[in-house]
Amino acid sequence: MFFVFLIANIHLIKSQNCYTFDEKIILGDYYSKIEGQTMVTLQYKSYEECQIYSQIDKLKLRFESIFIENLIYVYTTNIYQNQSLQFNKDYNIKLGQKSLILRLPLKNGNQPFSILNHFRDLQILIQNSSLRLETEKLDVSSVQIESIALIIINYCNISQIIQHLQINLDFWLVLIGDQNCKYQLQHLKYDTFISQQSNSQQITFLKGNKFKSNYKIEFQINNSSFLQLQYLHNDNLLQTELIQKSYLIQQNYGDNCDPYGQRISLGYYYTNYDKLDDIIDIAYNTQSYCPQGFLHIFDQNGIDQWIKIKEIRILNMSKVYENSNSTFTYVTYINIVSLNSYVIQRLGQIYYYEIYGAIDIKSKQYQFKVPLKQYDNKEHKIIFFGDMDSNWTGNKSKQTFDWFQSIQYNQSDYDILIFEGDMAYDLESLDCQQGDWWLRNMTTFTSYYPQLTTPGNHDSGQNYEFDFYRISFLTPEKSQYNTRQNYYNFYSVDLGLVHYVFYNPTRMVYNESNQQEIDEMVQIMENDLYQANQNRENVPWIIVNSHFPMYCSDAKDKQCSQNFIFLKPFAELFTKYRVAIYMSAHQHNYERDAPFINNQSQVNTGLITDGPEQHLVKNSAAPIYIVEGSAGQEYYTPLVPYESQPYTVFQTGYNDGVGIMTIHNSTHIYFEQIDLVTQQVVDYFWCIQERQTNTDKTINIILWTLLGFLILGILGIGIFYFIRRQKIKEQLLP
Ligand SMILES: *[C@@H]1O[C@H](CO)[C@@H](O)[C@H](O)[C@H]1NC(C)=O
Ligand SMILES: *[C@@H]1O[C@H](CO)[C@@H](O)[C@H](O)[C@H]1NC(C)=O
Ligand SMILES: *[C@@H]1O[C@H](CO)[C@@H](O)[C@H](O)[C@H]1NC(C)=O
Ligand SMILES: *[C@@H]1O[C@H](CO)[C@@H](O)[C@H](O)[C@H]1NC(C)=O
Ligand SMILES: *[C@@H]1O[C@H](CO)[C@@H](O)[C@H](O)[C@H]1NC(C)=O
Ligand SMILES: *[C@@H]1O[C@H](CO)[C@@H](O)[C@H](O)[C@H]1NC(C)=O
Ligand SMILES: *[C@@H]1O[C@H](CO)[C@@H](O)[C@H](O)[C@H]1NC(C)=O
Ligand SMILES: *[C@@H]1O[C@H](CO)[C@@H](O)[C@H](O)[C@H]1NC(C)=O
Ligand SMILES: *[C@@H]1O[C@H](CO)[C@@H](O)[C@H](O)[C@H]1NC(C)=O
Ligand SMILES: *[C@@H]1O[C@H](CO)[C@@H](O)[C@H](O)[C@H]1NC(C)=O
Ligand SMILES: *[C@@H]1O[C@H](CO)[C@@H](O)[C@H](O)[C@H]1NC(C)=O
Ligand SMILES: *[C@@H]1O[C@H](CO)[C@@H](O)[C@H](O)[C@H]1NC(C)=O
Numbered sequence: 001m002f003f004v005f006l007i008a009n010i011h012l013i014k015s016q017n018c019y020t021f022d023e024k025i026i027l028g029d030y031y032s033k034i035e036g037q038t039m040v041t042l043q044y045k046s047y048e049e050c051q052i053y054s055q056i057d058k059l060k061l062r063f064e065s066i067f068i069e070n071l072i073y074v075y076t077t078n079i080y081q082n083q084s085l086q087f088n089k090d091y092n093i094k095l096g097q098k099s100l101i102l103r104l105p106l107k108n109g110n111q112p113f114s115i116l117n118h119f120r121d122l123q124i125l126i127q128n129s130s131l132r133l134e135t136e137k138l139d140v141s142s143v144q145i146e147s148i149a150l151i152i153i154n155y156c157n158i159s160q161i162i163q164h165l166q167i168n169l170d171f172w173l174v175l176i177g178d179q180n181c182k183y184q185l186q187h188l189k190y191d192t193f194i195s196q197q198s199n200s201q202q203i204t205f206l207k208g209n210k211f212k213s214n215y216k217i218e219f220q221i222n223n224s225s226f227l228q229l230q231y232l233h234n235d236n237l238l239q240t241e242l243i244q245k246s247y248l249i250q251q252n253y254g255d256n257c258d259p260y261g262q263r264i265s266l267g268y269y270y271t272n273y274d275k276l277d278d279i280i281d282i283a284y285n286t287q288s289y290c291p292q293g294f295l296h297i298f299d300q301n302g303i304d305q306w307i308k309i310k311e312i313r314i315l316n317m318s319k320v321y322e323n324s325n326s327t328f329t330y331v332t333y334i335n336i337v338s339l340n341s342y343v344i345q346r347l348g349q350i351y352y353y354e355i356y357g358a359i360d361i362k363s364k365q366y367q368f369k370v371p372l373k374q375y376d377n378k379e380h381k382i383i384f385f386g387d388m389d390s391n392w393t394g395n396k397s398k399q400t401f402d403w404f405q406s407i408q409y410n411q412s413d414y415d416i417l418i419f420e421g422d423m424a425y426d427l428e429s430l431d432c433q434q435g436d437w438w439l440r441n442m443t444t445f446t447s448y449y450p451q452l453t454t455p456g457n458h459d460s461g462q463n464y465e466f467d468f469y470r471i472s473f474l475t476p477e478k479s480q481y482n483t484r485q486n487y488y489n490f491y492s493v494d495l496g497l498v499h500y501v502f503y504n505p506t507r508m509v510y511n512e513s514n515q516q517e518i519d520e521m522v523q524i525m526e527n528d529l530y531q532a533n534q535n536r537e538n539v540p541w542i543i544v545n546s547h548f549p550m551y552c553s554d555a556k557d558k559q560c561s562q563n564f565i566f567l568k569p570f571a572e573l574f575t576k577y578r579v580a581i582y583m584s585a586h587q588h589n590y591e592r593d594a595p596f597i598n599n600q601s602q603v604n605t606g607l608i609t610d611g612p613e614q615h616l617v618k619n620s621a622a623p624i625y626i627v628e629g630s631a632g633q634e635y636y637t638p639l640v641p642y643e644s645q646p647y648t649v650f651q652t653g654y655n656d657g658v659g660i661m662t663i664h665n666s667t668h669i670y671f672e673q674i675d676l677v678t679q680q681v682v683d684y685f686w687c688i689q690e691r692q693t694n695t696d697k698t699i700n701i702i703l704w705t706l707l708g709f710l711i712l713g714i715l716g717i718g719i720f721y722f723i724r725r726q727k728i729k730e731q732l733l734p
Contacts, residue, residue, distance in 0.1 A: 019046060019050075020044045020045065020046045020050060020052055020095065020096055020098075021044070021045050021046070022043070022044065022045040023042075023043070023044045023095050023098055023100065024041075024042070024043045024044070025040050025041075025042055025043075025093070025100055025102055026040060026041040026042075026043060030081055037080045037081045037082070038078045038079070038080060038081075039078075039079045039080060039081055039083075039085060039104060040078070040079050040102065040104070041076055041077070041078050041079075042054075042061065042063075042076065042077050042078075042079070042093065042095070043074065043075065043076045044063075044074075044075050044095050044096075045073065045074050045075070046073045046075070049073060050073065050075075051063060051075075052095060052096035053094070053096065054077075054093070054094060054095050054096070055093070055094050056079070056091050056092070056093050056094075056102070057091050057092060061077050061093075062077060063075040063076065063077045064076070064077065085104055086104070087104050088103060088104070089103060089104075090102070090103050091103070255287070255288045256286065256287040256288045257286050257287075257288055257290035257293065257357035257358035257361045258286065258287070258357050258361055259284040259285070259286060259293070259335070259355040259356075259357040259361070259363050260284065260285050260286070260439060260440045260443065261283075261284055261285040261436075261439030261440055261442070261443055261446075261472075262282065262283075262284045262355060262363065262366065262443050262446065262447040263282070263283050263284070263439075263442070263443070263446035263447070263451060263473070263474070264280060264281070264282050264368050264446060264447065264448075264449070264450040264451065265280070265281045265282075265283070265450055265451060265452065265473070265474040265475055265476075266279075266280065266281075266371065266416065266450050266452060266475075266476060266493055266495075267279050267280055267281050267338065267339070267476055268476045269373065270371075270373055270476060270493040270494060270495060271476045271491065271492065271493055271494075272492075272494070272531060273476070273478065275476075277340045277341055278338050278339075278340060278476075279339055279340060279341065279343075279344040279347075279370065280338075280339040280344060280368075280370060280450065281336060281337070281338050281339070281474045282295060282336070282337045282339070282353070282355075283334055283335065283336050283337075283472070283473075283474050284334075284335050284355050284357075284363075285332050285333060285334055285335070285436075285439055285472075286332075286333045286335060286357050287331075287332065287333070288333065289312065289314070289333055290312075290333065290335065290357050290358050291309065291312060292358055293309050293335050293355070293356055293357050293358060294306050294307055294308050294309060294337070294356050295307045295337040295353055295354070295355055295356070296353060296354045296355075296356065297339070297343060297351055297352070297353040298351070298352050298353075299349060299350065299351050299352065300350075301345075301346075301349075303343065303345065303351070305342075305343055307337050307338075307339065307343065308337075309335045309336065309337055310336050310337060310338040311335075311336040311338075312333055312334065312335050312336070313333070313334040313336070313471050314331065314332075314333055314334075315330075315331065315332050315333075315334060315467070315468065315471045315472065316330075316331045317329070317330040317331070317428070317431070317432055317467075317468075318330070318331070320461075320463070320467050321462070321463070324462075324463065326462055328428075328431055328432065329431060330431050330432035330433075330436075332432075332436065334471060334472055335357075336474065344370055346370075347370045347371070347372045347373060348369065348370060348371075348372045348376070349369065349370055350367055350368070350369050351367065351368060351369075351370065352365055352366070352367045353365070353366055353367070353368075354366070366447040366448065367448065368447070368448055368449065368450065369413070369415075371415040371416055371450060371495055371496075372415075372495070372496060373494060373495065373496075374496070374538075375496045375497045376496075379662050379663065379664055380415050380495070380496040380497070380498075380662070380663045381413065381414045381415060381660060381661065381662050381663075382414060382415055382416055382417075382418060382495075382498075382660070382661045382663070383414050383416075383417045383418070383449070383658055383659070383660055384418050384420065384583055384626075384628045384658065384659040384660075384661065385400070385417070385418075385419060385420065385628060385631035385658040385659070386419060386420030386421055386422060386456070386547065386584070386585025386586070386628050386629045386631055387420075387421070387422045387456070387585045387586065387588050387629035387630070387631055387632075387633050388400055388419075388422070388423060388631035388632050388633055389423065389424050389425040389434075389438065389632070389633045389634060389635065390424065390437050390438045390440075390441035390442065391425070391434075391437075391633075391634045393634055394634045396632040396633060396634055396637075396656055397631070397632030397633060397634065397656070398632070399632055399655070399656040399676045399677055400631050400632040400656045400658065400676055401441065401444055401632075402676075403656075403658070403674075403676045404444050404445040405444055408444065408445065408448045408449075414449055414660075415450075415495060415496065416449060416450045416451065416452055416495065417445060417446070417449045417450070417451040417452070418451075418452050418453075418500070418545055418583065419451060419452070419453040419454070420454060420456070420545060420546070420547055420583055420584055420585035420628055420629070421453070421454050421455050421456025421457075421458075421459060421504075421546075421547030421585055421586070422456030422457065422458040422459060422547060422585060422586065422629075422633070423435075423438055423442075423453075423456075423458070423459060424437070424438035424458075425458055425633055425634070425635040426458045426459070426461075427458075427459055427461065427468040427469060427472075428461045428462055428468055432468065435468050435472070439472065452475055452493065452500070452502065452545075453469075453473050453475060453502075454489060454502040454503070454504060454545050454546055454547055455469045455470075455487075455489055455504050455506070455547060456506075456547035456548075456585060456586060457506055457510075457547065457586070458635075460506060465484045465487065466484075466487045466489075467484070470482055470484075470487060470489070475489070475491055475502070476491050476493060477489060477490065477491045478490050478491055478524070481524065487504060487506075488503060488504050488505075488521055488524070489502065489503065489504040490502065490503050490504070490521075490524050490525075490528075492528050492532070494535075494539050496663055497539060497540055497541050497663050497665070497666055498539065498541040498542070498543055498663055499532040499535070499539045499541065499542045499543070500543050500544075500545060501525070501528060501529070501532075501542065501543070501544045501545065501579075502544075502545045502546070503521070503524075503525060503544070503545075503546050503570075504546065504547070505521070505546060505548055505566070505567060505570070506547070506548070508521070508566050508567065509548045509559060509562075509563050509566045509567065511566065518569065522569045522570065522573065525570060525573055526573055529542065529573055529574075529576075529577040529579070530577070532577070533577050533578075536691070540666040540667075540689070540691060541580050541663065541666075541669065541689070542577060542578065542579045542580060543579065543580060543581045543582075543583060544574060544579050544581075544582050544583070544623070545583045545584070546582075546583075546584050547584060547585050547586055548563055548567070548584055548586055549563060549584040549585075549586055549587060549591075549593075549625065549627045550563055550564050550567060550571060550582055550584065550593075550623075550625045551563070551564060551593045551596060551599075551625050551645070551647050552586070552587045552591055552593070552627050553587075553591060553641070553642040553643065553644060553645045553648045553651060554587055554638070554642045555642065555643065555645070557587065559586055559587075560587065560645075564596070564598065564599050568598065571597070571598065571622075574622065574623050575597055575621060575622050575623075578621075578689070579623045580620075580623060580624070580669065580687050580689060581623055581624050581626060581661075581669070581671070581687060582623040582624070582625045582626065583626050583628055583659075584625070584626065584627055584628065584629075585627060585628050585629035585631075586627065586629055587627045587629045587638060588629045588630060588633060588636055588637065588638045589627065589629060589630050589638045589640040589641075589651060589652050589653070590626075590627060590628060590629070590630045590650075590651065590652040590657050590659070590673050590682070590683065591626070591627040591648065591650065591651045591652075592624065592625070592626055592627075592649045592650045592651075592673075592683055592685065593624070593625035593626075593627075593645075593647040593648060593649060594624075594625075594646075594647045594648075594649050595617065595620040595621065595622035595623060595624055595625070596622060596625075596646075596647045597621065597622045599647075601646065601647070614649065614685075615684055615685045615686060616685065616686050616688065617685060617686070617687050617688070618688040618689075618690070619688065619689060619690055620687075620689075624685070624687060625647070626659065626671075628658070628659045628673075630652060630655070630656055630657040630658075631656060631657070631658060632656040632676075637654065638654075640652065640653055640654070641653065650683045652673065652675065652682055652683070655675045655676065655677040655678065656675075656676040656677065657673055657674055657675050657676055657682065658673075658674055658676065659671060659672070659673050659674075660672055660673075660674060666691060667688055667689060667690055667691065668686060668687075668688055669686070669687040669688075670684070670685075670686055670687075671684060671685055671686075671687065672684040
C-alpha cells in the first residue's frame with residue numbers, strides 16, 4: 001500500500017450538539033503509484049454517534065461510520081476521481097461548524113495544491129515525489145491549526161530519525177512513519193504510517209508550539225549510510241548536518257548509557273543575572289559517552305517534547321590527578337538538559353519526564369513541580385538538610401532516605417530542597433565510588449524536588465579544588481566564582497518571598513585565604529545583599545546558606561568557636577542587611593543559636609528566652625543561626641548535646657533530622673526540626689520581621705524633627721522671657 005497523507009488538524013471548536021474533532025483531509029491513492037480512484041478521504045471523529053451536516057461546495061456529503069476505535073466514532077467519506085472535481089480549484093468543505101478548503105493538485109504536476117484552513121494561509125506544493133510546505137505564507141498569529149503531519153519515507157527505523165529530528169528541533173510537529181514498521185510513538189496524538197519510494201524529502205516544521213517562528217527542515221537520504229539534514233528559517237539555511245544512519249540506528253552508542261543520578265536544579269531564570277530562558281536544568285550521569293541521549297517531557301496540558309542534551313561534561317579523575325601521586329581511575333559523563341520557556345510554559349505546574357540515555361535506553365517516569373518565582377499568597381515549604389551520605393551500614397542516612405521516599409510517595413508539596421554541604425563522605429573516596437553511589441541513591445529525592453546545594457569541606461576533593469562537586473552539581477552559579485581557582489560557589493535565587501544566598505567560605509574558615517580574596521568575596525556578598533535589599537517590597541526575606549556555621553556548641557571544634565571571627569565581615573553584612581536566618585551544617589546535629597552579633601548577645605536580638613516565647617524571634621537585629629547537619633552520615637557521630645554556649649538555644653541528639661521551613665507571608669516564617677526516627681517535631685520557632693515601609697520612616701523622622709523644633713522653640717521663648725524678667729528685675733533694683 002502506498003499513500004501520502006496530508007493532515008491538517010483544525011483547532012477544535014465545540015459545536016452545540018455534537019463534539020467532533022480530528023477533522024482531516026487525507027490525500028488518496030490516486031496520487032500514489034497505485035493510481036487508485038480515491039482523490040481524497042474526509043474524516044472526522046466524535047465521542048458519540050454524530051452525523052454532522054457536511055458539504056463540499058453545494059454538494060451534500062454522506063459520511064458513514066466506518067469503525068469505532070477505542071470508543072471513538074470515526075466517520076469517513078471518499079471523493080473519487082469519477083466525481084470530477086477540478087484540479088487547482090478551491091472547494092469549500094463544511095464539516096459541521098468547521099470549514100476546510102481543498103485544492104486538488106495535478107498529479108505529477110508542479111502546480112501548487114493546497115489544503116487550507118479557512119484563513120487560506122497554508123499551502124502545500126507537490127513536485128514529483130517531494131513535498132514542500134510553504135510556511136512563509138503562513139500568518140502564524142492567526143492560524144489555529146493544532147498540528148500538521150506529513151507522513152512520508154520508506155525507512156523502517158524511522159522512529160530513530162523522528163526522535164533525532166524532535167531532539168534537534170525541540171518541538172515536534174511532523175510525523176514520519178512506515179506502516180511496515182508499526183512504530184508507535186507514545187504521547188503523540190497522531191500515529192499514521194505510510195511509505196514512499198522517494199529518497200529525497202523536504203519537511204517543514206513549525207518550531208515551538210506557540211507558532212512563534214517557522215522552521216523548515218529538508219533531508220535527503222543520500223545513500224544507505226548517510227542522511228543529510230538542512231535546517232532553514234524562511235528559506236535561509238541555518239545549519240546542515242550529515243547524519244550517519246548507523247549512528248541513528250545504533251542500539252548502544254557507548255557501552256553503558258544507563259542514566260543514573262537524575263537531579264533537578266533551578267536555572268538562571270530564578271536569579272537576577274539576566275539569563276532568563278533557562279528555567280530548570282536536569283542532569284544525569286552515564287558511564288559512557290552517550291551524545292544521543294535526551295529527555296522526554298510531557299504534562300497534562302499537551303506539552304510533549306523531546307529535549308536534546310545541552311551539554312556533556314566529562315569528569316575524568318585520572319586526568320584531574322594526572323600530575324599528583326593519587327591514582328584515580330574514574331570517568332563519568334554528566335549530561336545536562338536545559339528546559340526553557342518553550343517547555344516550561346507555566347510555573348507551579350507538574351511535569352512528567354523520562355530520560356533516554358540513548359534512543360532505546362529509557363529511565364522510569366519521574367515528575368516534578370516547577371517552583372514559583374513570585375509569591376502567590378500561599379504557604380511555601382522548603383526542606384533544609386546537610387551532612388548526609390548513602391552508606392546504610394548504621395541505618396543513619398537510611399532513615400533520611402526512607403523519609404524522602406515517604407514524602408515523595410505522599411506527593412508532599414515542597415518547593416525545593418536545600419542541601420547545606422558534605423555529601424557521600426567523600427565524593428572522591430574509594431576512587432569516587434562513594435560519590436557515584438551517592439548520585440545513584442539520591443535520585444530518590446533529586447529526581448522529584450529541585451535541589452540547590454552549597455559545598456562543604458568533605459566535598460572539596462583530595463586536591464581541595466571541588467572538581468567532583470563543581471562539575472556534577474548544577475546550580476545557577478555566578479560562573480566566574482565557580483572555577484578551580486576561585487571556588488566560592490556564589491549564587492542567589494528568588495523564590496516566593498525569599499532571597500536565598502549561597503556561598504562557600506571554606507578557605508576563610510580554615511584561615512587559608514588572603515585578604516584580597518576575602519575582600520573580593522565580601523564585595524560579591526555586599527553587592528548581592530544590597531540589590532536584594534532594594535527589592536524588599538517584592539522579596540522581603542533574606543536567608544543565607546553555607547556549609548559553615550557562624551556559631552555552634554562543640555567547644556573543641558574551631559569551626560564552632562572561631563567562625564564568627566573568620567566570617568566577621570560577612571556577619572556584619574548580615575546584620576546590616578537584616579538577613580533573617582543563617583542556615584549551615586558541618587556539625588552533625590541540629591542546633592539553633594540566638595541572634596548574636598560578634599559573639600555578643602544583643603538587647604534587640606528579639607529573642608525572648610523565657611517560657612513558650614523561646615520559640616519566637618521578633619524583629620531581630622541579627623540572623624537566627626541554624627546548624628542543620630543531622631541528615632545522616634556514618635562518618636562521625638557527634639556526642640551531643642554539647643555543653644551549652646551562651647548563644648545555644650537548642651540542640652538535638654543522635655537521630656537523623658531535617659528542617660522544614662514554611663514561608664507564610666512577608667512577616668512570618670515558621671521553622672520546625674523533624675526527628676526522622678520518631679517523626680516528632682523536636683524544635684520549632686517563628687521568625688517575625690515587622691516591616692516598616694520607607695515612607696513610614698520618613699514620616700517618623702519628620703514628626704520627630706517637628707517635635708524637636710517645637711521643644712526648642714518653647715525653650716527659647718522660655719529662656720527669652722526668663723532673661724527679660726531678670727533684666728527687668730535688675731532694672732527695678734535700686
Ligand atoms: C465512482 O467510483 C467509485 C470507486 O471506484 C465507485 O464506488 C462509485 O460507484 C463510482 N460512482 C459513480 C457515479 O460511478
Ligand atoms: C518531475 O518529474 C518529471 C517527469 O518525470 C521530470 O522531468 C522532472 O525533472 C521532475 N522534477 C523534479 C523537481 O524532480
Ligand atoms: C532497524 O533497526 C533494527 C534494530 O535496531 C535492525 O535490526 C534493523 O536491521 C534496522 N532496519 C533497517 C532497515 O535498517
Ligand atoms: C545528498 O544529496 C543531495 C541531493 O541529491 C545533495 O544536494 C547533497 O549534496 C548530498 N549530500 C552529501 C553530503 O553528499
Ligand atoms: C554516501 O554519502 C556520503 C556523504 O555524501 C559519502 O561520504 C559516502 O561515500 C557515500 N557512500 C556511498 C556508498 O556512496
Ligand atoms: C582520562 O584521562 C586519562 C589521563 O589523561 C586519559 O589517559 C584517558 O584517555 C581519559 N579517559 C577518557 C575517557 O577521556
Ligand atoms: C608524591 O610523593 C612523593 C613522595 O611521597 C613526594 O615527594 C612528592 O612531592 C609527591 N608529589 C606530588 C605531586 O604530590
Ligand atoms: C546506595 O549506596 C550504597 C553504598 O552506600 C550502595 O551499596 C548501593 O548500591 C547504593 N544504592 C543504589 C540504588 O545505588
Ligand atoms: C539497621 O536496620 C536493620 C533493619 O531495620 C536492622 O536489622 C539493623 O540491626 C540496623 N543496624 C543498625 C546498625 O542499627
Ligand atoms: C505519608 O502518608 C502516610 C499516610 O497518610 C503517613 O502515615 C506518613 O506519615 C506520611 N509521611 C510523611 C513523611 O509525611
Ligand atoms: C559505612 O559506614 C561504616 C561506619 O558506620 C564504615 O565502617 C564503612 O566503611 C562505611 N562504608 C562505606 C562504603 O563508606
Ligand atoms: C502572616 O502569617 C501569620 C501566620 O500564619 C498570620 O498570623 C499573620 O496574620 C499573617 N500576616 C499577614 C499580614 O497576613
